[in-house]
Amino acid sequence: MTHRQSKRLGWVGGIGLLLAAAVAWAELPHSAVASSAPDEGDPRVEGALLVDATQVKPGDTFRVGVRFRLDPGWHIYWKNPGDSGLETEVAWDTPGATVGPLRWPFPNTFRTPDGFITTHGYDNEAILVADVKAAEGAATGMLTLSAAVEALVCEVHCIPAEMMLTRSIPLGPQTLRDAETAARFDAEVAKVPRPAADSGHAVALTLDAPQLTAGQEFTGALTLTGAGGAAVPAVEGDFFVAERIPGVARVGLTADGPGRFKLKGKVEPGVQASAPDLTGVLRLGTAATGYQFLEVTAPLAPVVAAAGTAAGTPAAVKPPSVKDSIAAVKPVGAVAPPAAAESSVGLGLALVFAFFGGALLNLMPCVFPVLALKAYGFTRMVQQEKGRVGAHAGAYAAGIIGTMLLLAGGVLAVRAGGASVGWGFQFQEPLFVAGVCAVLVAFALNLFGVFNVGMDGTALAGKVDQSHGLLHSAGEGVLAVVLATPCSAPLLGTAVGFAFAAGPVTVLAVFTALGLGLALPFCLLVLVPGLAKKLPKPGAWMERFKQVLGFALLATTVWLVWVMGGLAGVDGMARLLAFLVAVGLVTWLYGQGQAQEGSRKLATMAVAAGVLVASGLLTLRFDAQDAAAPRLGATVAQAQPWDDAAVEAALAAGQPVFIDFTADWCLTCKFNERTVLSTDEVRDAFTQHHVAFFIADWTRRDARITAKLAEHGRAGVPMYLVLSPGAPDTPAVLPELLTPGLVADAVKRAAECAPSKLGGGANVLCAAGFPSH
Amino acid sequence: MKQVVTALALGTLFVGAPALADAEVGKPAPSFTLKDESGKEHSLAQYKGRVVILEWTNPECPFVQRHYKADTMVNTLKGFDAKKVVWLAVDSTSHNTPEKSAAWKKEEGFPYPVLQDASGTVGKSYGAKTTPHMYVIDEQGVVRYAGAIDDDPRGKSAKPSNHVKAAVDAVTGGQPVPAATTTPYGCSVKYKG
Numbered sequence: 001m002t003h004r005q006s007k008r009l010g011w012v013g014g015i016g017l018l019l020a021a022a023v024a025w026a027e028l029p030h031s032a033v034a035s036s037a038p039d040e041g042d043p044r045v046e047g048a049l050l051v052d053a054t055q056v057k058p059g060d061t062f063r064v065g066v067r068f069r070l071d072p073g074w075h076i077y078w079k080n081p082g083d084s085g086l087e088t089e090v091a092w093d094t095p096g097a098t099v100g101p102l103r104w105p106f107p108n109t110f111r112t113p114d115g116f117i118t119t120h121g122y123d124n125e126a127i128l129v130a131d132v133k134a135a136e137g138a139a140t141g142m143l144t145l146s147a148a149v150e151a152l153v154c155e156v157h158c159i160p161a162e163m164m165l166t167r168s169i170p171l172g173p174q175t176l177r178d179a180e181t182a183a184r185f186d187a188e189v190a191k192v193p194r195p196a197a198d199s200g201h202a203v204a205l206t207l208d209a210p211q212l213t214a215g216q217e218f219t220g221a222l223t224l225t226g227a228g229g230a231a232v233p234a235v236e237g238d239f240f241v242a243e244r245i246p247g248v249a250r251v252g253l254t255a256d257g258p259g260r261f262k263l264k265g266k267v268e269p270g271v272q273a274s275a276p277d278l279t280g281v282l283r284l285g286t287a288a289t290g291y292q293f294l295e296v297t298a299p300l301a302p303v304v305a306a307a308g309t310a311a312g313t314p315a316a317v318k319p320p321s322v323k324d325s326i327a328a329v330k331p332v333g334a335v336a337p338p339a340a341a342e343s344s345v346g347l348g349l350a351l352v353f354a355f356f357g358g359a360l361l362n363l364m365p366c367v368f369p370v371l372a373l374k375a376y377g378f379t380r381m382v383q384q385e386k387g388r389v390g391a392h393a394g395a396y397a398a399g400i401i402g403t404m405l406l407l408a409g410g411v412l413a414v415r416a417g418g419a420s421v422g423w424g425f426q427f428q429e430p431l432f433v434a435g436v437c438a439v440l441v442a443f444a445l446n447l448f449g450v451f452n453v454g455m456d457g458t459a460l461a462g463k464v465d466q467s468h469g470l471l472h473s474a475g476e477g478v479l480a481v482v483l484a485t486p487c488s489a490p491l492l493g494t495a496v497g498f499a500f501a502a503g504p505v506t507v508l509a510v511f512t513a514l515g516l517g518l519a520l521p522f523c524l525l526v527l528v529p530g531l532a533k534k535l536p537k538p539g540a541w542m543e544r545f546k547q548v549l550g551f552a553l554l555a556t557t558v559w560l561v562w563v564m565g566g567l568a569g570v571d572g573m574a575r576l577l578a579f580l581v582a583v584g585l586v587t588w589l590y591g592q593g594q595a596q597e598g599s600r601k602l603a604t605m606a607v608a609a610g611v612l613v614a615s616g617l618l619t620l621r622f623d624a625q626d627a628a629a630p631r632l633g634a635t636v637a638q639a640q641p642w643d644d645a646a647v648e649a650a651l652a653a654g655q656p657v658f659i660d661f662t663a664d665w666c667l668t669c670k671f672n673e674r675t676v677l678s679t680d681e682v683r684d685a686f687t688q689h690h691v692a693f694f695i696a697d698w699t700r701r702d703a704r705i706t707a708k709l710a711e712h713g714r715a716g717v718p719m720y721l722v723l724s725p726g727a728p729d730t731p732a733v734l735p736e737l738l739t740p741g742l743v744a745d746a747v748k749r750a751a752e753c754a755p756s757k758l759g760g761g762a763n764v765l766c767a768a769g770f771p772s773h
Numbered sequence: 774m775k776q777v778v779t780a781l782a783l784g785t786l787f788v789g790a791p792a793l794a795d796a797e798v799g800k801p802a803p804s805f806t807l808k809d810e811s812g813k814e815h816s817l818a819q820y821k822g823r824v825v826i827l828e829w830t831n832p833e834c835p836f837v838q839r840h841y842k843a844d845t846m847v848n849t850l851k852g853f854d855a856k857k858v859v860w861l862a863v864d865s866t867s868h869n870t871p872e873k874s875a876a877w878k879k880e881e882g883f884p885y886p887v888l889q890d891a892s893g894t895v896g897k898s899y900g901a902k903t904t905p906h907m908y909v910i911d912e913q914g915v916v917r918y919a920g921a922i923d924d925d926p927r928g929k930s931a932k933p934s935n936h937v938k939a940a941v942d943a944v945t946g947g948q949p950v951p952a953a954t955t956t957p958y959g960c961s962v963k964y965k966g
Contacts, residue, residue: 083902083903083961084902084903084957084958084959084960084961084962085958085961086926086927086958089927112961112964112966113966114893114964114965114966116893116897116902116962116964116966117902117961117962117964119961150927154960154961156963157833157834157960157963158834158835158836158960158961159835160835215797215798215799215800244956249954268798268954269797269798269799269800269953269954270798270799270950270953270954741800
């Protein structure tokens, strides 16, 4: 279409009502039919107002529909038109009747040939149906329905259409249906998506990150299950169309198996404080099997401002230099979650939380067996030597608090090293897990009577070796703490989060309060006179109870074996179980030895020790790489192990270099790898700029990596370096908390500094991290 | 297998690259150099230090015609300090020619150049989807506003709220832009394809 012709159409030209087409619709009154969107005099759309009743009784409900008939290739738009276009609008004027909302059939998806612009709407013929309720009143006269229709009609170019459609229906003593129109409406309404819950479908949405970030992409999964868990049919074509979601720039689904969909979208930049829902329509089934249309609504997640860009402030939108962004993001990365806790929880409250949390820990499944064991011990002790109860309770409490402080010291030490540790970090160490398992199994076998601790066969009468008994109590305290840490995270989140963020004194105070809480039940036994006497009297039941407790300990071991599975895979689990069998054998040998005398006894003990050492050496070789290596490969593309020589080679070849200093036990590292380094945006940026991607894995101590970290003033991971071939001596150090945009920008800048691309004097710019365009 | 994956990855990159590079609020605007209807070159870099308004346009689009009939663009531009603000129209319509743009400019009598982007490269690098689709870029070259010219897609409002005016006033006044991203409305950009 030429410029001159289009001019003739004009904006206002579309408003003209051309009634000539009404001849073709003899059954419809003239006023109910119109055509519009004149394309050089040829209207591209015809609208008609249809009603599924020929007479209406006041108070009854009937249906009205606006039918659009479009020339081939032309379309109108759905309520969310997509990238361009305009929602089709119908304004009603119906005195004596109320019209409900338009019911939009599932829309078609239209794309430009290059796929750049996607829109949603209807072509050929579509009817937008609405319910109408005639007001109560006298059953005489006429009901007049008017619809002012506005639509944008597009093929390649677009023509606005405006149509006024009017018709009258007589009121009468009863409603007379028009079967033909009703059937036509039914067919159209069958294509209108219904809320998923109405048909018993359950929608579950999970996001890969706990929150949405303004301006960032997000991914997740949507699962749909039919009524009673029934399978959901497969989908085809453009099966999902999202409604317009405030704050969300775009969102789409791709099929990932029956009823399973991958979710991918992007948050609009600058969005603040909103928690958008995913809303859209879904078409299940295929053309061959028939379709089912569902309306899907599921909450996404709260939107937070992008790290380092407080949305809306003028400072946020300056072109960020690497230096600036480090300055802005570093504090956030280091203390972001705890800082939030700090503002809302005072030290006193944190201590109270910690104390009661500690007391509650006694009831957690991972600690309860130890607690029960201790109760059993007390029952026995109270009857034997009342004076010792206080000392044992003290030893137990000391064991707990001592371990807690040790843990606190560990946290402080690791934190001082610049790394962030998670609660229960010691469980990231397979050897530690194996050790705790061995202790638990040995404990259980002890309870089963396979061997005795601290007592010779002759001491069975009940003479408790004092110092050893106290150590035993303290040891139980240690075990209680060790087992408690993984259980406590959900319970103690606030207090522990507070402690992790705060200064050393606070950390120690919170952990002491935790320990006191954990020791509370036994302190009570001592502090409240007479309470200890209320414990049941010992007897034969105690032996049985003791053995039952042994099974509880074994059950706890099962959980730890599972933890090991996460750390070192199936192989690791098998090795651990083999080791535990050896531990069982050793304890049994030890038990045998206890009953023997002299050299025989020594020989048995030697064999036991030999078996323990040999089995330990054979089995306790957990290669965290077994479990971690394939994961790493899957999440981070094209990675190669870090090596100074390889880095230099890549730089010499003109490639920008990205080095990821990471460790399996570093949660921040894993978070960055999952949510940033493995995103398409970053992968694409790496591919586009031919970035050589190196991983320096600090899961185990590595002097080379430690030295490299120290070179940049770091004592721990994560650390991210971007080296430009143009300025290899001044690498950019990225903040600990990455965003895909930040990484993409950094490598882009590095690529732009390549010697091949920069002129004289640009080195200075590169070094400062500025783009050189 | 590896080659297949690589090929797929490269393919994805090829198809996906233009869409990835959208001009986004808060990020540096994609740079460009385009000739206007008289053959004069304009680059984004040359306007550094001034606020740049980009208007994706197409004289054949009824939405654009409505705004030119109402002089929306010229009236908006008049409200700004000409030393600080630059208005550039960009036409990414595949069948547009400099002659058509020149004739249109003469007929409508607006002062700013119409940049010729018939290949659609710059339009796609900005993610321009509609005509009109407006971008406001600040003195440092950062996108501060992307979206519609106003809040009145249907041209029915007596007092439409002009988003571009609000954005430019905020940027020149050192204030945050109140609505930095809005949904653009109008015809689709008629890209080559």
